Amino acid sequence: MPVEMLTYAALGARLNVSAAAARSLARRLHLPCSLSDDGKALVHVDLAAVRHTPRPRAADKPANVSLLAAEVVALQAEIARLEAVAAGHRADFERERDRADRLMADLSQANADAMAAREAKARLEGSLQIESRAGRSIDGPGHGARRLGHLAAELVEADRKARRS
Helix, strand or coil, rough: CCCEEEEHHHHHHHHHCCHHHHHHHHHHHCEEEEEECCCEEEEEECCCCCCCCCCCCCCCCCCHHHHHHHHHHHHHHHHHHHHHHHHHHHHHHHHHHHHHHHHHHHHHHHHHHHHHHHHHHHHHHHHHHHHHEEEEHHHHCCCCHHHHHHHHHHHHHHHHHHHHH
């Protein structure tokens, strides 16, 4: 068959495809091209040499609407199931976060109580060291013993608070 000079639209009509598909085919096959007097592209093509079977368009394919509707319903059911699972996980997360917050508050309180007990212990040890160096109380008899008794009571109270926490 002889070589013909066709526009993309004419080539598409002869091959039963769109003009854009005909242009794409001409590029793929490296067909020579020139411009016509009116500015349109002309493709030099031997239609006998072109072996092209057009693919069916999406609009041409018969659609089974009932199968698609059933698939949509199944996907919606799966989405609902996954949302329920996600809600359960979210509730678990919230519960564990609240538990962690309570534990952090308890730990903070325990640290504060332990710090108070260490401070009381340090005061008591300092007082004992001062008493042992002096050998006696500066303020008179019995005052050092009372002071030591008060510090020991503070230490015991701080220890009890730490154990309760």
